[in-house]
Amino acid sequence: MTHPVRLAQARDLADRLGLDGLAVDPDPQGPPSALRTALVAWSAAGAGASHHLVVQDDVEAPPELRRIVADAAARFPDEALVYYTNWHARNGGAARLAALAGACWVRAVPDEFTPSLAVCLPVATAAAFRSYAKDSAERHDDELFSVFFRGRGRMALLAVPNIVEHIGTSSINGHAAQGIRLAVCPTSAADAEPLLAHGPVLEDPGWVPYMRYGEGFIRLPGQERGADGGRGHHPWREALPATGLTEAGVDAARAAHMPEELAAAVAAPFGRAFAEELWTHCLLLGHQAAAARRRVGAALAGLPEGALDRMRRSALATAGPAGLPPERRPEAGAAEVRAMAALAESAVRVGEAMG
Structure with missing residues (x-):
């Protein structure tokens, strides 16, 4: 998903990762809204697909991303799976704690935004989110994700080894004041692949x-x-x-x-x-x-x-x-x-x- 000002960057990323489409902000002159573009992106699942991956334009990721995501979707077919977590957020704290414990997935906390730079949803969940979000006045897709998941009684699973990294400090949606924003646990694809395929889930990190x-x-x-x-x-x-x-x-x-x-x-x-x-x-x-x-x-x-x-x-x-x-x-x-x-x-x- 992208904005016209980053279209060349988005095309390059899609080509490198083998992604099959671009979701472009349908009202680029309107007020900044990640959700507006996210609704386009989450409507683009292929016919017959079981899961849908949406990646934002300001990331780096390895060529193995699609394979790693597909393996995790097969392992956790009913879960929302998140592949980037911000290093200074509460969810970042949960992921860092999980990494120290040896856990390779951790359940997101319910009182914070769900990181949305790279998310895979079952297609039925994607459709439900679109229906839930289509009339919302919220402009942050990550905030609305959390409200949506809380209402369903199950937050997303965060990949503890992060194979997706945020790049740059600019923000179309108003986050530039947060400065440098990077992954909590950047990990090579070679290390992440076996950990995400077989590593344990920390369902409740406690405090x-x-x-x-x-x-x-x-x-x-x-x-x-x-x-x-x-x-x-x-x-x-x-x-x-x-x-x-x-x-x-x-x-x-x-x-x-x-x-x-x-x-x-x-x-x-x-x-x-x-x-x-x-x-x-x-x-x-x-x-x-x-x-x-x-x-x-x-x-x-x-x-x-x-x-x-x-x-x-x-x-x-x-x-x-x-x-x-x-x-x-x-x-x-x-x-x-x-x-x-x-x-x-x-x-x-x-x-x-x-x-």
Whole structure:
């Protein structure tokens, strides 16, 4: 799906991936609306098809995408399948937690948008979504997806190893202020293919640590039932009582175990407060991932250990850049990313031991 200003880019992507059609914004001079184009895209399933894949124009993906999607659709024939998850969203936090646990799919949280850069739906679900959305005043297809899935009682499955990557920072639909927006767990097709074909599903990650704009938060189970629909953000200190951990225990763990040399390397460009917040966020991730791993561990037998380890390291490598305020993310070069990843790894190990 595309807009005329990106038509050449979309044609190139469709040719490289072997996609069989372009859905172009039917009213390009009108108010920006991803949903308007999405309704065209989701009406284009081939005759006799069981599933329909829609890819947005501002992504990169491997030539194996269609085969990997087809295999997953055969494995999960009734599910909505999502192949890109934003690195600083709540769903990004759920996917990062799942990666640390070894899970290769995770159920999306119900109180946030459903990432829509690359989605595969059963054709019956696609038709139902079109019928549901055709008269909506919403312009964001990702937001309406979540309302639609919540109403059906089952959110999408997110592929934890991301084989689709967002490119660029421009946004036709008004998201440019979010800055650099990348995949939570970028993974090669060679690693992702066996993991997505055979890896375990984390149906319920429980409470989910996530970090945005330099601060750590916790998404609590059931918060979608709150008065605001769960869209509010709970700072980790406020949410901690619901996790079984104590603020005193977390602060003591940081004082005792945060490696000063690594913290100083992160603090030099981004400040001491950010370094401590990142370490604490990853401590919480490690603690919760250890609990999740106990639930999915038996299903890891037979999966390639190297691919699992690379998936884990990829998810950790994005934790630091994703946690930065948007205006600071361009400052995260290779050295800064390595320092943040090393600090994150040290915190995850401590969090896992606390489990």
